[in-house]
Amino acid sequence: MVKIINPIQKGFYPDPSICRVSDDYYMVHSTFAYAPGIPVFKSRDLKNWTLIGQVLERKEQLQLTGARVSQGIYAPTIRYHNGLFYVIATNVSAGGNFYVTATDPKGPWSDPVFLENAPGIDPSLYFEEDTCYYIGQRTKEHPAYYGDCEIWIQELDIKEKKLVKQPVVLFDGSMKRTIWAEGPHLYKIRGMYYLLLAEGGTEFNHSVTVARSQSLFGPYEACPNNPILTHRHLGHNYPVQCIGHGDLIETPCNEWFMVMLGTRPFNGCAELGRETFLAEVIWEDGWPVVSPGLGKVPECLEFSTLEKEQEVLPSEPDIQWTDPLDTRLIGLRDHPSRLPIKITGDGSLQLPYLPETIEDLSVPAYVGTRLLSRTFHIRVLIESEPKGAEEAGLVYFYNETHYVKVVICERDGQLEAVTTIRKGEDWEEKSRIEVTGKIHEIKLLGHDQALSVEIDNRTTGQPFHIGDLCSQKAGGFTGCTVGVYASAVHEASDRFAVFGPLHVRFFD
Ligand code: 6LW
Helix, strand or coil: CEEEECCCECCCCCCCEEEEECCEEEEECCCECEECEEEEEEECCCCCCEEEEEEECCHHHCCCCCCCCCCCEEEEEEEEECCEEEEEEEECCCCEEEEEEECCCCCCCCCCEECCCCCCCCCEEEEECCEEEEEEEEECCCCCCCCCEEEEEEEEECCCCEEEEEEEEEECCCCCCCCCCEEEEEEEECCEEEEEEEECCCCCCCEEEEEEECCCCCCCEECCCCCCEECHHHCCCCCCEEEEEEEEEECCCCCEEEEEEEECCECCECCCCCEEEEEEEEEECCEEEECCCCCCCCCEEEECCCCCCCCCCCCCCCECCCCCCCCCCEEECCCHHHCCCEECCCCCEEEECECCCCCCCCCCEEEEEECCCCEEEEEEEEECCCCCCCEEEEEEEEECCEEEEEEEEEECCEEEEEEEEEECCEEEEEEEEECCCCEEEEEEEEECCEEEEEECCEECCCCEECCCCCHHHHCCCCCCEEEEEEECCCCCCCCEEEECCEEEEEEC
């Protein structure tokens, strides 16, 4: 018996797309302006997911210069056909819709092939024999209102690497006034074509709908029970919200499941971002029924017929500085391994005081990891002797205008530990304490959206509210990350701060 607890991917892992090759499942997610882009996870049991690679690792693959944190890479789809894995996604900041291929999902993945005349976001692929079809979303040519979108299909010539023939509109949503028809995936199941899509926008009204047709190009008939999955009818206080953007998968035993995104807000704020959930699907009268008898995403699924649970090695919770970097580490707009960092023989990280700050739309010296729970302990030892504008420490980051920064810096020859929270146009210095010596321990203790900061085991002040650092308050699509940071704040510097391993503990 395999017991699967939702979410199956905690933290900022939105827009899941899944495929299966014999007994192995592969799943990818959006990464926006973080790098490396599009992590690839593998599982044998739909429960335990191991990060096996990254689709967009090389500089040439991922152009994010100037991208805001919620721009960049949107909604990838992963598919397998004839010995090759395909990932198709959108870079909303540079180039639009593109696909990459790999024989091994661990990588390396090819350079991106950008598609011309492919407007819109959320591309997907559907293979019929050896013909490949691009399925996309776009705003209608003459939209009647904001969010008036349609789903379209066009043949993609894989040899010529371009869209060919004419695009055909398949569907524009299942409700009278559909807003944001998007996230489409197309499947042929028992001779019938099914178009799965998201409607309602990725927030409270998010939902999964379906339409079917006997012919690939339509006409598509909306399921009379649409939306086949949503949580909007459960009200704002239901613990799991914003459910939508699904992808279907069949097990080797012909059972069906759907992965989809959702949030787990606390006081209306979901700082973990959009996470990935799983639900069972059965077929009745030729339509998918999600979570039969329940009609919502379950807290937990139990399956006797699923592949025996795979063995998982306990992962080392502390992030050690190694070369290559721990795969949990991400940077802003470029792979953190391409920062001018150095890992020393004793496992420390030398992080340069770059001129860029965490607010700049460039590549700051920030090496972070996703927040996986709102109760956490993050701790690091830092050795630094900042001069002038230089500062280094830890950042709890939602976006370039919403973050908490705890840094060691210098003022009039005196070293200080300064904690600042920025919420849009509102900057607040939460504490400023004098410190002595070169080596300091910075601790961030998070509990239900209150953050306590300790320096060298000294409390710096009262816990303060960090719940506003989230998409519900600040807009955007990501979740929070936390990491080490150094900056000379727009000055030149050839110096660096040294960090010990990043101690990270997330509690359920
Ligand atoms: C994604 C789209 C969406 O491409 O948010 O509102 C976008 N829905 O499906 C970013 O995740």
